[in-house]
Amino acid sequence: MTAKPDRIRKGRKFDQVLEGARDIFLRDGFERASVDAIARAAGVSKATLYNYFPDKRLLFSEVLRRECDRQAGAALHEIDMAAPAETVLKSAARHIVSALLSEFNQAVFRICVAESERFPDLGAAFYQSGPMRLRSEIAAFLREATRRGELSVEDETLAADQFAELCKADLYTRRVFRLDNGFAEDEICRVIDGAVAVFLARYGTDRTRPPRLSPAAGP
CATH class of the missing domain: 1.10.10.60 (Homeodomain-like)
Known part of the structure; x- marks a missing residue:
C-alpha cells in the first residue's frame, strides 16, 4: 500500500x-x-x-526519518560550515558521537539487525535516513574545505565514511554490547580529539595538519 x-x-x-x-x-x-x-x-x-x-513498516520509516531530520537539523544549526576545518570537524564529531551513543540510535540499530532477514527494508530505511545523509553532509563540507585549501581530499565519500568510523572508537562498541550506558566528558573528548587528529594527519594540508614530533636528540 x-x-x-x-x-x-x-x-x-x-x-x-x-x-x-x-x-x-x-x-x-x-x-x-x-x-x-x-x-x-x-x-x-x-x-x-x-x-x-x-503499513507498520511505513510508520517505522517515518519515525526514523523524523528523528534523523531532527538530529541533522540540530547539527547543521549549530555547526558553522565556514569555520576552520578543525573547528567544523570537532563540532561534527561531537554530534556524531552523541547520536551514536543515544538511546534512540542504539535501539534502532538493534531493531534493524534483529529484523534484517525478515524485513531488510527496515535497515535500508535507517541507512538512508541516517548514515547516508550523514555521509552526504560531511562529504559536501570536505569538498568545500578542499577547495579552500584546508584539506586535501580526493574521494569525499570515502573520507566521510572514514571520519564517521573514527568517531566510533571505543565508546560505541562498549555501548552496543551494553558494557556501559554512560560516559564521562573526558572519555567523549578523547574520542573526538583523536578522531580529528587522525583525520587531519591523513587529509590535512600544511595549514591544518598537526605538527609531527621530532625524534628525541641523542646524548
Whole structure:
C-alpha cells in the first residue's frame, strides 16, 4: 500500500501517532510493537492510525526519518560550515558521537539487525535516513574545505565514511554490547580529539595538519 498524501500528514494527531510509535518501537522493538499499543500510546483510534499508516513498516520509516531530520537539523544549526576545518570537524564529531551513543540510535540499530532477514527494508530505511545523509553532509563540507585549501581530499565519500568510523572508537562498541550506558566528558573528548587528529594527519594540508614530533636528540 502507498502512504497517504502529504496534505493529510499534518496536525496534532499525526504528531501524536509518530510520538506514540517512537515510544513503543523503542520499548518493544519492531515485530513485537502492536498496532493496539501504538494507538494507545498515541491517544488515537486504530482507524486514525491506519488512515495515516496502513503499513507498520511505513510508520517505522517515518519515525526514523523524523528523528534523523531532527538530529541533522540540530547539527547543521549549530555547526558553522565556514569555520576552520578543525573547528567544523570537532563540532561534527561531537554530534556524531552523541547520536551514536543515544538511546534512540542504539535501539534502532538493534531493531534493524534483529529484523534484517525478515524485513531488510527496515535497515535500508535507517541507512538512508541516517548514515547516508550523514555521509552526504560531511562529504559536501570536505569538498568545500578542499577547495579552500584546508584539506586535501580526493574521494569525499570515502573520507566521510572514514571520519564517521573514527568517531566510533571505543565508546560505541562498549555501548552496543551494553558494557556501559554512560560516559564521562573526558572519555567523549578523547574520542573526538583523536578522531580529528587522525583525520587531519591523513587529509590535512600544511595549514591544518598537526605538527609531527621530532625524534628525541641523542646524548
